[in-house]
Amino acid sequence: MRLRDIGENALIERIRTRFPPPEGVLGIGDDAAIFDVPAGQSLVFCSDLVVEDTHFLRTLHPADAVGYKAVAVNVSDVGAMGGVPMYFLISLAAPADVGLDWIDAFYDGVERACRDFGVRLLGGDASAADLILADVAMAGRVPQGAAVRRSGAQPGDGIYVTGALGASLWGLDLLRAGERDHPAVQRHLYPRPRHRIGAAVAAAAHAMIDISDGLSMDLWRIASASKVSARIYKEKIPAAPGAPESHVLHGGEEYELIIAAPVLPTGAEGVPITRIGEIAPSTAGNQVFLVEDNRESILHPGGWQHF
Amino acid sequence: MRLRDIGENALIERIRTRFPPPEGVLGIGDDAAIFDVPAGQSLVFCSDLVVEDTHFLRTLHPADAVGYKAVAVNVSDVGAMGGVPMYFLISLAAPADVGLDWIDAFYDGVERACRDFGVRLLGGDASAADLILADVAMAGRVPQGAAVRRSGAQPGDGIYVTGALGASLWGLDLLRAGERDHPAVQRHLYPRPRHRIGAAVAAAAHAMIDISDGLSMDLWRIASASKVSARIYKEKIPAAPGAPESHVLHGGEEYELIIAAPVLPTGAEGVPITRIGEIAPSTAGNQVFLVEDNRESILHPGGWQHF
Numbered sequence: 001m002r003l004r005d006i007g008e009n010a011l012i013e014r015i016r017t018r019f020p021p022p023e024g025v026l027g028i029g030d031d032a033a034i035f036d037v038p039a040g041q042s043l044v045f046c047s048d049l050v051v052e053d054t055h056f057l058r059t060l061h062p063a064d065a066v067g068y069k070a071v072a073v074n075v076s077d078v079g080a081m082g083g084v085p086m087y088f089l090i091s092l093a094a095p096a097d098v099g100l101d102w103i104d105a106f107y108d109g110v111e112r113a114c115r116d117f118g119v120r121l122l123g124g125d126a127s128a129a130d131l132i133l134a135d136v137a138m139a140g141r142v143p144q145g146a147a148v149r150r151s152g153a154q155p156g157d158g159i160y161v162t163g164a165l166g167a168s169l170w171g172l173d174l175l176r177a178g179e180r181d182h183p184a185v186q187r188h189l190y191p192r193p194r195h196r197i198g199a200a201v202a203a204a205a206h207a208m209i210d211i212s213d214g215l216s217m218d219l220w221r222i223a224s225a226s227k228v229s230a231r232i233y234k235e236k237i238p239a240a241p242g243a244p245e246s247h248v249l250h251g252g253e254e255y256e257l258i259i260a261a262p263v264l265p266t267g268a269e270g271v272p273i274t275r276i277g278e279i280a281p282s283t284a285g286n287q288v289f290l291v292e293d294n295r296e297s298i299l300h301p302g303g304w305q306h307f
Numbered sequence: 308m309r310l311r312d313i314g315e316n317a318l319i320e321r322i323r324t325r326f327p328p329p330e331g332v333l334g335i336g337d338d339a340a341i342f343d344v345p346a347g348q349s350l351v352f353c354s355d356l357v358v359e360d361t362h363f364l365r366t367l368h369p370a371d372a373v374g375y376k377a378v379a380v381n382v383s384d385v386g387a388m389g390g391v392p393m394y395f396l397i398s399l400a401a402p403a404d405v406g407l408d409w410i411d412a413f414y415d416g417v418e419r420a421c422r423d424f425g426v427r428l429l430g431g432d433a434s435a436a437d438l439i440l441a442d443v444a445m446a447g448r449v450p451q452g453a454a455v456r457r458s459g460a461q462p463g464d465g466i467y468v469t470g471a472l473g474a475s476l477w478g479l480d481l482l483r484a485g486e487r488d489h490p491a492v493q494r495h496l497y498p499r500p501r502h503r504i505g506a507a508v509a510a511a512a513h514a515m516i517d518i519s520d521g522l523s524m525d526l527w528r529i530a531s532a533s534k535v536s537a538r539i540y541k542e543k544i545p546a547a548p549g550a551p552e553s554h555v556l557h558g559g560e561e562y563e564l565i566i567a568a569p570v571l572p573t574g575a576e577g578v579p580i581t582r583i584g585e586i587a588p589s590t591a592g593n594q595v596f597l598v599e600d601n602r603e604s605i606l607h608p609g610g611w612q613h614f
Contacts, residue, residue: 027455029532031387031516032353032447034454039346046339046445047396049434054400080338089354091442127356129579130438135398137354137444140339147333147341210340225336 033122067109074138080197082202093129153226153260166243169251232277340429374416381445385503389509400436460533460567473550476558539584
């Protein structure tokens, strides 16, 4: 069975039956979804695209991982503001000759992400297209005035990262080489966003970002937005065991958090939080300095850029 | 200049500079946008895809119309719930060799839509892809408990439509034939969502939907969701002058409203509201009946379905 065999109305009905809304919320099946934001909370609002042949290959990435990751990356973005993700929409474009098994597996991954992250699918759109593409728009909540921006880092703050770095891009390398079961491959396919840590440390944090494009790029974004510089120490950076060094510094799709804060605990939610350096006043531009063997060099943003 | 000549960071910076957020709102440039929902209001949440070669042709549709319409269709969806659209995200996928002039013109259309509809762009995502695709996610507000669903139509309700039907698909026909300035072409390229009417009549309405897939399809959706039938009268349906009859009944992308209500005024916001029939109890299924010259026939949903 292919998408064209069931048509758009039947596809939407399939998804609607599978993702019933919680009590008091209007979900899939009307012109728009309707839900309430608790009193005293602001809305957190973000979206993230996953595109075939750019973010995934149909021949390489299982469909359920594509669905899982599309949700996870948005959960991560809400968490990086210190927010709690709540509800999301999926706009899915696909060729009419895509097998229904691919579509069903994609929503298997979405459903698993809903369970893992405590979020609910409320709607979206579907369209024919010459390639598969999913855009997830996520709404979350954050106490009013408590959102943690990229721009608040102050000289003297510590620079912290959650978890360990380098496994996601390494996992993609391994996947391309034919591996399936290596922990790094699983990490690449089913990322673990740190939204619960983001919400837990928000009150103590001056600036926060999730690592979607690499430590060097995303730390540079904090430095640039905060008009400061950053100094990190090579030997303090928590590397995933076995991951290539350049992946630790520049690998994207980590979905760990970079947090600038005076002081943080050494872990939260069972995940280590490691101090890797400190925020410094900006001298010539907003740069990231890497200290290795007592030598300091400029760490240029080396992560992923589209186009 | 092409997209690949400026890169992703510069593209986002261009868009950020052009769309500053209103006071008290965090817009483009962080992991997520942040805004407040007024007390006593629920959030209205929807998204809508626009895909090259499915919804538009790069050789036929001006880029600014693609941007304008991507916003307009979401404004229409929020309005069809009786809501007031507020803020949106755009996820844009495009080939790296697309000219910057196309991108700039696309955002010209987005900017014009912001002015026309009173909405603001707060963020989104960008990605390389083999075709151009834009997904808009819109957030609006509606007084708690006041959203108008598709499912509330009751036997005895009048069936009303705003404006006139048939021009949008006719405009596409004319555009394909080389016309540019015909009013129907303008209507197709720059639709006028009826969100202000939707909010104005919400308290009086039992059910409401916008016509995105054609009168026959979208009225059937009200009948089906409300578990009723619908009877409309051919000579009462307001047709755009000159529009082919099948376009009046089945043409999509109208973005007029179908409203089921005991009684409505004959116009609002300068737009006529026409009673075209009535909701009837469901007998054999949830059907739409068309009465013409005192003969009644079943009007099968003939509008657009993807796949």
